Amino acid sequence: MQIVSYNINGIRSALNKGLLNWMEQRKADVYCFQETKALREQVDHSTFDLLGYKSYWFSAQKKGYSGVAIFTRHKPDLVTYGFGNEVYDEEGRIVRADFGDLSVISVYIPSGSSGETRQGYKMQWLDFFYDYIHNLKKQNKKLVICGDYNICHKPIDIHDPVGNKNSSGFLPEEREWMSKFLDSGFIDTFRLFHPEPHQYSWWTYRAAARERNKGWRIDYCVTTPQVTVKAAGILQQVVHSDHCPVWVEAE
């Protein structure tokens, strides 16, 4: 299965920029979207239907904010919306679809960029997410955890590691969490195939960052070792958002 992860920064905006045409050409089996910023009923589904995609949405309680969705050409055996936790589910940040023994997750990890309060929330959220994934891993051995992690793991993953040493998304405690998470039995599939630098998935809209490739790699397709991973990549030329899509070919 080809699985694409893409923070689309508002699905209605991305649709206006040609998201559907791109999906039709790409023909991925599963699209994991983050930051849909809409309710399911705010989007016209007729063209998605024609393309053969069904979608499963988990939106935030707050209008126009956050939200994740999975679009798939294959009918899932099971879909779960959120963690099943009242507090951590308010912002619509995780949805999961199971295809046979393969569990595919679309996750949008909180940003801490707006200040200390949100940074604190992010770190708490990360601890909760870690436990959720480890519990899930006991039952479902084959996990593909796609999404916007809002963390650059290593200096190679950011254009200016020195200048950003105090920036949310590249703080030591966030990078340590990412190391702890991966070391606990998960694979950053992109790095498995691509050791080269300057490979990013997000650029600020400010200061022409994207054309100068002043970016961050914060979007990941992470798997358990039980998943057979044939290839992985970043689609930097695809522009409907301040992020670009990342993908993995997984069985």
Next chain:
DNA sequence: ATGGTCGATAGTCGA
């Protein structure tokens, strides 16, 4: 230190 740019929304707020 500030502001630079977006999307969704109706205030500004969050990223």
